[in-house]
Amino acid sequence: MSALIIRDATLDDLQFIAALCDADEVAAARDPLRNDHAEQMRDGFMAITSDPNHRLLIAERNGGRVGSFQLSFIPGVSRRGAWRGQIESVRVAAESRSQGIGEEMMRWAIAQCEARGCCIIQLTSDRQREAAHRFYKRLGFEASHSGFKLKLG
Numbered sequence: 001m002s003a004l005i006i007r008d009a010t011l012d013d014l015q016f017i018a019a020l021c022d023a024d025e026v027a028a029a030r031d032p033l034r035n036d037h038a039e040q041m042r043d044g045f046m047a048i049t050s051d052p053n054h055r056l057l058i059a060e061r062n063g064g065r066v067g068s069f070q071l072s073f074i075p076g077v078s079r080r081g082a083w084r085g086q087i088e089s090v091r092v093a094a095e096s097r098s099q100g101i102g103e104e105m106m107r108w109a110i111a112q113c114e115a116r117g118c119c120i121i122q123l124t125s126d127r128q129r130e131a132a133h134r135f136y137k138r139l140g141f142e143a144s145h146s147g148f149k150l151k152l153g
Helices: 011-022 025-030 037-049 102-113 129-139
Strands: 006-007 052-063 064-074 083-091 119-124
Touching: 006 011, 011 037, 011 052, 011 064, 011 083, 037 052, 052 102, 083 102, 102 119, 102 129
Parallel strands: 083 119
Antiparallel strands: 006 052, 052 064, 064 083
16 A cells, blocks of 8 residues: 655645535535535635644545645644644545554644644544544544534625
């Protein structure tokens, strides 16, 4: 098996990312398709790629796309002005799971945060995703805070 390649997403990757989201039962239930779905995804892609503190990433193996995630770098004044890494929307294609791809993606993201001088990496995971919680804990993440969300619109 060849090494995992992680690269910045292009507009051509949006259909793959949308398919990952659609195949995710939790995300699909939470985020029903809307008429302007494709346009919103393009707008989001453009906002991410125009800001050097945000990256939308694709994981590839053997020439095929196998996963995706977003990595953001957030400045702050707490923690004595330290930067934070924020990992979002981690997804591995169903047929590529249990092959170590998610772990490679996360270790790559951790290394990027270290290189940027982040003092902490944070992520959220839906309460329903017990397997994901075990995965993140195995990688050293701690469930140290409670998260709150306010849905708008």
